Amino acid sequence: MRSKRARRQARRERKEAEAIEAAALQLKTDEKYMKQAIKQAKKAAELGEVPIGCVIVYEGKIIGRGYNRRNTDKSTFSHAEISAMKKAGKVIGDWRLEGCTMYVTLEPCQMCAGAIVQARIPRVVMGCMNPKAGCAGSVVNILQMKEFNHQVDVTRDILKEECSRVLKDFFAGLRSRDKEGRGGK
Amino acid sequence: MRSKRARRQARRERKEAEAIEAAALQLKTDEKYMKQAIKQAKKAAELGEVPIGCVIVYEGKIIGRGYNRRNTDKSTFSHAEISAMKKAGKVIGDWRLEGCTMYVTLEPCQMCAGAIVQARIPRVVMGCMNPKAGCAGSVVNILQMKEFNHQVDVTRDILKEECSRVLKDFFAGLRSRDKEGRGGK
Numbered sequence: 001m002r003s004k005r006a007r008r009q010a011r012r013e014r015k016e017a018e019a020i021e022a023a024a025l026q027l028k029t030d031e032k033y034m035k036q037a038i039k040q041a042k043k044a045a046e047l048g049e050v051p052i053g054c055v056i057v058y059e060g061k062i063i064g065r066g067y068n069r070r071n072t073d074k075s076t077f078s079h080a081e082i083s084a085m086k087k088a089g090k091v092i093g094d095w096r097l098e099g100c101t102m103y104v105t106l107e108p109c110q111m112c113a114g115a116i117v118q119a120r121i122p123r124v125v126m127g128c129m130n131p132k133a134g135c136a137g138s139v140v141n142i143l144q145m146k147e148f149n150h151q152v153d154v155t156r157d158i159l160k161e162e163c164s165r166v167l168k169d170f171f172a173g174l175r176s177r178d179k180e181g182r183g184g185k
Numbered sequence: 186m187r188s189k190r191a192r193r194q195a196r197r198e199r200k201e202a203e204a205i206e207a208a209a210l211q212l213k214t215d216e217k218y219m220k221q222a223i224k225q226a227k228k229a230a231e232l233g234e235v236p237i238g239c240v241i242v243y244e245g246k247i248i249g250r251g252y253n254r255r256n257t258d259k260s261t262f263s264h265a266e267i268s269a270m271k272k273a274g275k276v277i278g279d280w281r282l283e284g285c286t287m288y289v290t291l292e293p294c295q296m297c298a299g300a301i302v303q304a305r306i307p308r309v310v311m312g313c314m315n316p317k318a319g320c321a322g323s324v325v326n327i328l329q330m331k332e333f334n335h336q337v338d339v340t341r342d343i344l345k346e347e348c349s350r351v352l353k354d355f356f357a358g359l360r361s362r363d364k365e366g367r368g369g370k
Contacts, residue, residue: 114296
């Protein structure tokens, strides 16, 4: 028979292994949905809009998709997150999006971060950060202010490189078109 | 002929008088539009919604009106400010609401304050403050963060008592209905 100490050690190791397994599973799930958000971002790029995409998941199902269409729609509210939230709200039938997880390719702005808190979304998973304007940890962290009546569980850097690449490719494309344009004059 | 000193003094006094006159005129204009925002707030109360109202003015004309309909519409985005901004955006034909002034009866929340910055509204006039949740000076001041690419000119306390009264009457009404309900049991 094993000593008490050995049994305790085995229990600790089992728990650690379970936690690692759960984290690996969560990462796999997060990457799966972030890929869907990237798909949305690419739709924005096709319209010549800054490529940002978002999906909202409820009970293992995507219930809202959105991508940036601000210039196309001529609307402040056509950010990826707001569009996805509007659709999710219609499915849930409530202004509260409790039980939902949002996946977004870029750190939200002040408006979208505020909307996430207002809608009481419990968890937000982000791709890359927006150091100059992001409001979920960069400039300010509206998602986790203790003064508000709701704080969000935040996961960062999921498929960070891919999310960032979509944006970099878009801006590189703009610059090269701009150069060609000027070259042709 | 008056001395140089006397002329300088007269010029100073004239400038001061002009500034006072301009401020009085501005106050009168602000009160005029805030009354319209209060009218909107009362529409919310009629629906049993927390009475908050908003109007947006462009070149001396109201181009967007809105009142809180969050529960009625089951939408996070049915705040007074967002509804008014949507309408104003359609009139202006752009996501930028440059040249507009927003009049709102209560200090905006984190989402609406964020939307105001996103839409680059140059000036916001508020009625009463929201000490526990307001994001234009109370909990945080999203409208005037130097880190963002837009800062808003803010005027507070316009028809403050009237704006506050509409809210107090609404909550007093809720409480007395609640009491009656319990008394009848």
